[in-house]
Amino acid sequence: MARSTAQRVAATLRDRIEGGGLPPGTQLSEEALGRDLGVSRNTLREAFRLLVHESLVVHRLNRGVFVRVLEPADVRDIYRMRGALETAGVRAAATAPHALHEAVRGAVTHAEQAASEGDWQEVGSADLRFHRALAALADSARVDAAMDRLMAELRLAFHEMPSPRRFHEPFVARNRSLAALLERGEYERAEAELTTYLDDALRLILDAMREAGR
Amino acid sequence: MARSTAQRVAATLRDRIEGGGLPPGTQLSEEALGRDLGVSRNTLREAFRLLVHESLVVHRLNRGVFVRVLEPADVRDIYRMRGALETAGVRAAATAPHALHEAVRGAVTHAEQAASEGDWQEVGSADLRFHRALAALADSARVDAAMDRLMAELRLAFHEMPSPRRFHEPFVARNRSLAALLERGEYERAEAELTTYLDDALRLILDAMREAGR
DNA sequence: GCTAAGATATTGTTCAACAATCCTCAATAG
DNA sequence: CTATTGAGGATTGTTGAACAATATCTTAGC
Numbered sequence: 001m002a003r004s005t006a007q008r009v010a011a012t013l014r015d016r017i018e019g020g021g022l023p024p025g026t027q028l029s030e031e032a033l034g035r036d037l038g039v040s041r042n043t044l045r046e047a048f049r050l051l052v053h054e055s056l057v058v059h060r061l062n063r064g065v066f067v068r069v070l071e072p073a074d075v076r077d078i079y080r081m082r083g084a085l086e087t088a089g090v091r092a093a094a095t096a097p098h099a100l101h102e103a104v105r106g107a108v109t110h111a112e113q114a115a116s117e118g119d120w121q122e123v124g125s126a127d128l129r130f131h132r133a134l135a136a137l138a139d140s141a142r143v144d145a146a147m148d149r150l151m152a153e154l155r156l157a158f159h160e161m162p163s164p165r166r167f168h169e170p171f172v173a174r175n176r177s178l179a180a181l182l183e184r185g186e187y188e189r190a191e192a193e194l195t196t197y198l199d200d201a202l203r204l205i206l207d208a209m210r211e212a213g214r
Numbered sequence: 215m216a217r218s219t220a221q222r223v224a225a226t227l228r229d230r231i232e233g234g235g236l237p238p239g240t241q242l243s244e245e246a247l248g249r250d251l252g253v254s255r256n257t258l259r260e261a262f263r264l265l266v267h268e269s270l271v272v273h274r275l276n277r278g279v280f281v282r283v284l285e286p287a288d289v290r291d292i293y294r295m296r297g298a299l300e301t302a303g304v305r306a307a308a309t310a311p312h313a314l315h316e317a318v319r320g321a322v323t324h325a326e327q328a329a330s331e332g333d334w335q336e337v338g339s340a341d342l343r344f345h346r347a348l349a350a351l352a353d354s355a356r357v358d359a360a361m362d363r364l365m366a367e368l369r370l371a372f373h374e375m376p377s378p379r380r381f382h383e384p385f386v387a388r389n390r391s392l393a394a395l396l397e398r399g400e401y402e403r404a405e406a407e408l409t410t411y412l413d414d415a416l417r418l419i420l421d422a423m424r425e426a427g428r
Numbered sequence: 429g430c431t432a433a434g435a436t437a438t439t440g441t442t443c444a445a446c447a448a449t450c451c452t453c454a455a456t457a458g
Numbered sequence: 459c460t461a462t463t464g465a466g467g468a469t470t471g472t473t474g475a476a477c478a479a480t481a482t483c484t485t486a487g488c
Contacts, residue, residue, distance in 0.1 A: 045471095063451095081356040138298060140295055143298060278439065
């Protein structure tokens, strides 16, 4: 796969951010980072633009770029958008291609398996995959892209979660039952369940953020 | 308002693209445009990144950037995404702040006035504002931003519409009746009407594109 | 007419310099 | 003591030129 230098730099920065090496709020100095990564300031700036597009960093004019800090208001907003996209997926479930339903099922069983092994980090990413698969039922590249950006932003919030287990465990079963509703064609109930599901998850995250001192 | 050079350059390019001065498919040469606009290649590239983010142009590695060409598949995809966002707005209408409902009403009457004056271009933008206002009922900055990007993309497709009047006229009345349903609190019916509305509009655009020879 | 090698043009990337802007912190006025 | 102002320093914004990498076009050979 042909990738430009800027794309490669953006990838390593993305890893550092999601890995916690660059915590939210950190300023990404052009000179220091450029020296560190061995690229010119101009190329680094191109990489910054890519990350801004993913909302992993924010750019303030004449101030530079900073790792995104998620406020409670942001998380609420993200969940509104999630609601829009995932609901769209559920409502399109009746006419969605078989492969997309397959992806939903796969994410559910993957999460269950990871849970039985106690790998809560893996449960977390399987959960994200499940929700991405839900939205993907809408069968739209733009919905998929928007959903991917939301998930990337959410990962920033997960960093502040104290116990991944306490957060993810209750949702494994709910994923299963939501998927079951879909397979049985009970779309109305699936939609209702999805709404309360997202409300509950949002509340958990906001509580965790409040405890973590903000 | 403080804007960087790149932002100003992006704005003029955006105007030229939406005004038809740079038709879809045109390559934006770095050297020629830079000379024309009096900015360096590096700054022009930053402007390009902004436009790529708005999907007004596409960037092909080692090939350059080109004004976006909308395929029928793109238009279909855009309408799926629109459906997701506007439906989300309608479903949140019950709890939306008063000011947001006001915006919906304002866009409807604005379109009606422009129609009575025969200014179909203006009817077109009022129509876009109406739909943006619908999505905005979701009361989410991210939904708003996504909707703005969609509208910008759609404007590219409108360029290929032969008769703005034939396309926009039938929808003025439908906008009014949809808004009326919302005010009466008949959200289910509003949602259903919105769905068929979008289907009809999509069909019209696809027909026009086919006629325009593609 | 087709393929392959070379020439040409364009983009990708780097570098160094200067301009514009923001932040810090001390000095000053009230 | 607080608030304001202003210089100084640090960082980003922008430029222009240069070279490397890649794609496209041209030409030679069959």
